[in-house]
Amino acid sequence: MTDLHFQCTGVRPEPFGAGPTLLFGLRIEEADHQPVHAMALRCQIRIEPARRQYEPEEVGMLGDLFGEPDRWSSTLKPLQFAHASITVPGFTGTTHVDLPVPCTYDTEVASASYFRALSRGEVPLLLLFSGTVFTGRDGFRAEPIPWHKETSFLMPVDVWRSMIEQYFPHTGWLRIRQDVLEALRRYRSARALPSWEQVFEELLATADAKGGE
Known part of the structure; x- marks a missing residue:
């Protein structure tokens, strides 16, 4: 052996x-x-x-x-x-x-x-x-x-x-369900947001504003 x-x-x-x-x-x-x-x-x-x-x-x-x-x-x-x-x-x-x-x-x-x-x-x-x-x-x-x-x-x-x-220089990667991704796509399209970063930034800002009420 x-x-x-x-x-x-x-x-x-x-x-x-x-x-x-x-x-x-x-x-x-x-x-x-x-x-x-x-x-x-x-x-x-x-x-x-x-x-x-x-x-x-x-x-x-x-x-x-x-x-x-x-x-x-x-x-x-x-x-x-x-x-x-x-x-x-x-x-x-x-x-x-x-x-x-x-x-x-x-x-x-x-x-x-x-x-x-x-x-x-x-x-x-x-x-x-x-x-x-x-x-x-x-x-x-x-x-x-x-x-x-x-x-x-x-x-x-x-x-x-x-x-x-x-x-992945200066970036991250996130996996989400297909239906959630489609909802985010519709959100981005309706507001003509140029990037996914702005989608999340806007959603976070909205959540922060509601949290401060």
Whole structure:
């Protein structure tokens, strides 16, 4: 059996992706020095929010995800971040690869809301590996990558912000129901508003005015 060890060596935004993508650097070692002909590698990435401290302004932003702070001892559960896969070329001993991880800026997705709430510091991640390794000194055989293979990594919040700024400069993204979108379209058309920003600004101003009555 192969003896695989995984380590995350860093992360950076993909500069030329079709959509928001992070590149996680992986160091893969086969400690028994069995030749690896190829590897079909899958990776599940989880956020482990209980592994870091939070600033007061971050606590307020995280209320929608975890509730009131006095409940966080039971509500700071892991969040699913992403699934990714890659084919690793053959190697003996150690190899280094980049794992592309597609990301979203959808504020309805828990991981994106979590990232947006953080002002500084690092995001505690757990990378869990699975898949198939093709190996053999005198022939060719397939072995499953054991489910217990994993590694922890602290991703700088600035890396996430840099990626989002690269793909969505000075903007955000909001998903809403189709009927609500159509109602907003009619509102915009009836008032000849030139942008969606002005639609929301006008609605917010109206709500503020009613709240002050």
